[in-house]
Amino acid sequence: MEIIxxxxxxxxxxxxxxxxxxxxxxxxxxxxxxxxxxxAKAIDKAVRETLADLGVEKGTITINDKGxxxxxxxxxxxxxxxRASEAGV
Amino acid sequence: xxxxxxxxxxSIQQAIKASGLKDGMTISFHHHMRxxxxxxxxxxxxxxxxxxxxxxxxxxxxxxxxxxILDHIRNGVVTGLECNYMSSLIGKAxxxxxxxxxxxxxxxxGRPSDMEKGTSxxxxxxxxxxTCDWSSNCTGRIGKSACGPMGYAVSDAMYADxxxxxxxxxxxxxxxxxxxxxxxxxxxxxxxxxxxxxxVSGTTQITRDPVGLRMAENAAKVIKASGLLKDGFSxxxxxxxxxxxxxxxxxxxxxxxxxxxxxxxxxxxxxMVQMLHEGLFKELLDVQCFDLDAVRSLSEDSNHKEITxxxxxxxxxxxxxxxxxxxxLGATQVDLDFxxxxxxxxxxxxxxxxxxxxxxxxxxxxxIIIAPLTRARLPLVVDRVVTISTPGNTIDVLVTQxxxxxxxxxxxNKELKQRxxxxxxxxxxxxxLKRIAEQYSGVPSPLETSDRVVGNVIYRDGxxxxxxxxxxxx
Numbered sequence: 001m002e003i004i005x006x007x008x009x010x011x012x013x014x015x016x017x018x019x020x021x022x023x024x025x026x027x028x029x030x031x032x033x034x035x036x037x038x039x040a041k042a043i044d045k046a047v048r049e050t051l052a053d054l055g056v057e058k059g060t061i062t063i064n065d066k067g068x069x070x071x072x073x074x075x076x077x078x079x080x081x082x083r084a085s086e087a088g089v
Numbered sequence: 090x091x092x093x094x095x096x097x098x099x100s101i102q103q104a105i106k107a108s109g110l111k112d113g114m115t116i117s118f119h120h121h122m123r124x125x126x127x128x129x130x131x132x133x134x135x136x137x138x139x140x141x142x143x144x145x146x147x148x149x150x151x152x153x154x155x156x157x158i159l160d161h162i163r164n165g166v167v168t169g170l171e172c173n174y175m176s177s178l179i180g181k182a183x184x185x186x187x188x189x190x191x192x193x194x195x196x197x198x199g200r201p202s203d204m205e206k207g208t209s210x211x212x213x214x215x216x217x218x219x220t221c222d223w224s225s226n227c228t229g230r231i232g233k234s235a236c237g238p239m240g241y242a243v244s245d246a247m248y249a250d251x252x253x254x255x256x257x258x259x260x261x262x263x264x265x266x267x268x269x270x271x272x273x274x275x276x277x278x279x280x281x282x283x284x285x286x287x288x289v290s291g292t293t294q295i296t297r298d299p300v301g302l303r304m305a306e307n308a309a310k311v312i313k314a315s316g317l318l319k320d321g322f323s324x325x326x327x328x329x330x331x332x333x334x335x336x337x338x339x340x341x342x343x344x345x346x347x348x349x350x351x352x353x354x355x356x357x358x359x360x361m362v363q364m365l366h367e368g369l370f371k372e373l374l375d376v377q378c379f380d381l382d383a384v385r386s387l388s389e390d391s392n393h394k395e396i397t398x399x400x401x402x403x404x405x406x407x408x409x410x411x412x413x414x415x416x417x418l419g420a421t422q423v424d425l426d427f428x429x430x431x432x433x434x435x436x437x438x439x440x441x442x443x444x445x446x447x448x449x450x451x452x453x454x455x456x457i458i459i460a461p462l463t464r465a466r467l468p469l470v471v472d473r474v475v476t477i478s479t480p481g482n483t484i485d486v487l488v489t490q491x492x493x494x495x496x497x498x499x500x501x502n503k504e505l506k507q508r509x510x511x512x513x514x515x516x517x518x519x520x521x522l523k524r525i526a527e528q529y530s531g532v533p534s535p536l537e538t539s540d541r542v543v544g545n546v547i548y549r550d551g552x553x554x555x556x557x558x559x560x561x562x563x
Contacts (some may be wrong), residue, residue, distance in 0.1 A: 014465045035466050037436055038533035066286025069529055 003059035009082035010068075010076035017068040019080040025062045027051070046070040050077040057087035059084070096225055097276045101255065103133040104275045106215075108251040110136065113143045114212035115169075119242035120150035120379050121217070121229055124176075125287020128217040128255050130157050131279070137166045138270060142451055145169030147193075147211060148243040149200060149398070150444070153178040154287060157428045162187050171209070173197050173442050183543050186559045192439075192544040194557075197376070198402025198410065198448035199549035201244035205405060208551055214249035216242045216273075216280045219512045221256040222263040226268030230388040230395075232258035234282045237357070237378030237387045239267035240411065242395040246272040257282045265388075267395060280362030295337055296330030300461055303490040305331050307514065308417055308459045309338030311493060312484055314512035315455050315505060317414040318342060322350040324370075325410075325449055326417040327498065328358050328379045335417055336360055343369050354401070354409050357383040357393070365392060374409050376401040376445075402448035404549050410445070410452030413501075418446055422474040425519055427457060427481030427496045430474035432546060435467045435559045437538050443478050448549055450483040455505075462489040467533065468526035470519055476538060476546060477555040487519060494519040497509070537561055 006022040031043055043065055049074075051061070061080075065073065098104045110116065116136075118129045118312045129148065134157075136144060142165050146158065161167040162182075175183065175534040183192055195203060203209035218239070219232035227240040227246075234257055246252050246268045253275045254268075296302060312318050324339065327334045337360075343350065350370040353361045357375040359382035365373050372392045378384045386393045402410045421440070422430040429450070434440045450456045460469050469489065485502055487494045492515045495506040510516050544557030 035435070035533070037536060039466060039531060041534070042531045067467065069466060069533070 001054045001056050001081055001085045003056065003081065003084040004086060005084050007080050009079035010081065011063065012066060014066050015068055015072070016061055017065040017073050017076050019076040019088045021080045021084045022029040022060045024058055027058055028060045029063070030061070031063045033063070033067065035065070035067050042070060043073060046073040047077055051081070052082050054078065056081055096273065097278065100123070101131055101277050101279070102139060104253045104277050105135055105139055107275055108213045108253060110141060110213050112141055115145040115147055115210060115414050117211045117214045117245045118146070119147040119239065119245060120148060120152065121236040121239055121241065122234070122283035123288045123385040124152040124292055125156045125284035126152065126154055126217060127281060127283045128215060129155050133158060133166065135160050137161055137164065142166055143168045145171065147171035148210065149178045149197070150174035150442070152176045155179060159187065170197065174198055174444045175439055175442050177438065177440045184438045184560045186541065188543065191542045191556070194442050194544055194546045196402065196443040196447045196549045197241065197398050197445040198404055198408060199547060199551065201397070201399040202549065203245045203551060204403040205399070206551065208360060210252070211245055211249035212244065214245035214252045216246060216252060216254045216268065218254040218256040218268070219282065220258040220260055220263065221254050221276050221530045222260050222270070224262070225254065225273035225276060226263045226266040227254050227273065228258070228266050230265060232256070234285055235384050235388070236285065236288055237384040237396040240376035240396055240401060241398045243268055244399060246482040253277060255279055265331060285381060288378060288381065288384070290328055294330060295334045298330070300446050300490045301331035302334055304459050304488055305334035306338055306459065307493055308457050308488045309337040309342065310514055311457055311488060311509060312339060312415045312455065312511065313342055314509050314514060315415070316508065317455055318348060320349050323349060323352050323354065323412055323414045324350060324416070325354040325413055325453070327419060329419060332417045332419070333358070333360055335459065340364055340369060354413060359383060360391070362386040365390065374401070401444050403451070408452065410448050413449065413453035415455040415457065416449045416453040417457050417459050418449060420458045420469065422471050423458060423460070423469055423487055424471050424474045424481070425523065426498060427484040427487065427519065428474050428477045429479040429484060429552055430476045431478045432476040432544070433557060435536065436474065437475055437536055437558065439544065439557060444488060447479040447483070450479045451549065455485050456483060457486045457488055458484055459488045462491050462522060462526045463530055464529045468523060468530055470523035476557055478546065480554065487522070489522055491525055492517040492522055494522055
């Protein structure tokens, strides 16, 4: 999937994550999290795996995490990507 | 009467001068005005203006309203802090190393006991007094800034070398007094000692969150199954939404079974006032009010009684906590030995303190910790808490929304555990609670801290129970 427009998914509520994606020539992932000290690696892994599953190779992915579980992060990233791609409206 | 009025001085500056306050001394404050207190900031400003430095401030608690103290620390006016509780704004600065000397953390019972023993000395106590009379007697029950009891200030008034009462309501004669005028050396009359709206703490709403309700229901069922819920039952709980919901379940069981309790203890909320008026408890023993309904009740209802910090939780006397049947307390973390942390968050930042936590845990027959299995991904149960606030051997039960763990680690509570199993409660081992949380969240990376100590946690008996380290990156 290709990111052709700016899009977002999620909220800033506790236990959720807010994901913002926008077009770029390289892949850049920025993660800020209230549980960064405890779960930085897990969050990074959840984001990268979701991007790989969707075939996303380029774009700026910004995650503002408020302690979301991996499944929530995956869902928010997937939704943001789909909204940012050709198929999304 | 008139001759006593010579204790009245014109300004806080004059009171400071008359008290003989000098560089290097220790001053004290109490926190009944909570986040509405003006007195600490006014006094510290006056001390700074007088050019006095190197002051240690022993306050029963620091709230965010006291943030101006951070500038006084940067300027060298204040060089030491001692308290039972510190809210997160000041806690953050301390955790990042603003002070060279570690903060001394005590408990609500340990603080007055240390003053009585002489291991904590106050040179000048500043007492926020909502009303003072011509004989220097003080009360918190009436006045435009009424706060209810003044229980935490009593030891300060009795044991400090000099005592300055700061009031915004001077009257001729008081009948009910919180602090005897014989302890007061100077009185200052100011425009306003605080904003009573800032007293309201926690929530007065019973939670509607299903996780909170499940925890509350489990906690109430534990109390019932323990066999303690009978005539004469005594109870303490906090002001959180889930503990309030637990009180509601306990109240319903008491009404249904016609049980009359003896007393409710602690920081008093409007919900406890309601239970008193419904006749469910004979009396409220109140060391501080958490809302204005409680303030009103104290001045109107003779069964709502004011107690001192020593009477509440003191170590060297037969204090009220020792007569408690059941207590519901919170936790930021609990470890596999049932040690509880209420001082620091998972990142090592100071966000609170014992308050009466460790006193109540030590005194009550049944001490229940009530907390969600995870908060924003972070598991409640960890191998080792960041800070030991309350030792595990004083905790009896941990209640979460997913299961209940009984502490049998110290050779106790075997009978209690069987009672709870017989009552079909979801009893599991504390290790199971940790494992369930980690199945959802993953195993958290361990916290790394600096080696520098920014806080010493002093247990109620005066011994050091833990240290708090500076957070990394500062």
